[in-house]
Amino acid sequence: MELEEFSLYCIVEGDTFTMPLAREEYILDVTTELHKNQQVFYLIFCRSVWHFPLRLDSQLYVEVVFNQIAPDYLEGLLLIMPGEQLDQDVIYDIAKMAALLHRAADMTHVPTMKETKFLLPKPALTVRDVKPAQWVNMVQSNWRDVEMLTTIQSKAQVLDILSKWPLFGSSFFAVKRVSDPKERSDHILALNRHGVHFIDLVTHETLTHYPFSEVISTRKVKSEDGTLFLDMKCGNLMQQRITRLQTDQAHEISRLIRQYITMEQRLQHR
Incomplete structure (x- = not known):
């Protein structure tokens, strides 16, 4: 670890x-x-931070990371939904993970329709392509493959599936991008080993991306009325741009960016 x-x-x-x-x-x-x-x-x-691979051979590690990731997954933050649709492969993953989550909770019976609703990420319940009864059928058909697993094996399999998703290993923050005092646009900021991502509130598609090699500096600013901002300078020696974010979590965002940059520098010198 x-x-x-x-x-x-x-x-x-x-x-x-x-x-x-x-x-x-x-x-x-x-x-x-x-x-x-x-x-x-x-x-x-x-x-x-998430530079190194998962350690699914350690029970304690699996417990810690599963308990951290599961809430973000069920909230739907890890889902990318172009056109507010789900890819077929993602639908299969969700159905499999719903059965695994049921077993991870030490359940020994087939998930019911009422239970299935709480085993799916929230946005999955609103997609037009898959009806509630279809979700139940898919989850129940996966139950046969997972019912003999232990709870820790089920949690490890959930992490293994999610680790292949693009937004896995992200820390998410609600921010407003402030272009000028009159224009403020809401985004989700996702920080992961690939850099800084501004993602769409609904579809979670990446709108703007900066690798950490292009993040020059961050600076916390507090206005006279107590509003907290984070100024993020990105670019290269020839061209630079400052993006101002309004967020109460400016300290944590700045700290995580520094942690990722430090980690990258250490890895380069190994």
């Missing part, structure tokens, strides 16, 4: 966003302060 790809996050109950603990912070210093303030908190260890 490459520990440099993992971060320890502290989630404080009531906070909208989570932030990783900095390397120079001591866990007990942070938790003692939260205890003093009588705040409820959780410590979560999860993968933050």
Whole structure:
């Protein structure tokens, strides 16, 4: 396991966003302060950058990564839907994973129609090509292949399937691209080992992409009214462009970009 790809996050109950603990912070210093303030908190260890392959031979690793990835998958963030349609191969993957997710939850019976609804990514329920009854039939037909697996084997197979999807290993952020004070467009920002991607809110197709080799710098800016922005300078020595993003997660986006760039530089010098 490459520990440099993992971060320890502290989630404080009531906070909208989570932030990783900095390397120079001591866990007990942070938790003692939260205890003093009588705040409820959780410590979560999860993968933050994704340069190295999955380690599906480790049960602990599979548990950690599965619990991190499953919510994004079920929310539909990993789906790319050109024209709001699903490719046939993706439909097959979704049906197989629904059966695996059912088994991963330690279920021993065939998924029912009511249960199937909660085993599919949310956008899959709205596509016109596949009716609810068809989803149920496909999921149930996959059940025979997975019902004898252990829960950890089921989780490992889900990760193995998803690892072949283009947006697997992405950290997702809701951002507004600010061209000028009057023009603001909503996007999802996806950071993964291939770089910075601005993706469409609905189809998740990439609209703009910058490899990390083209990310020159990031700078956090706070306006007089407290609005937080991130200025991202991208390009090369001849041509550069600054993209301003309005986001409450500017610190985390900037930190992750630095982490990826540092990782790339280390790999180049190995």
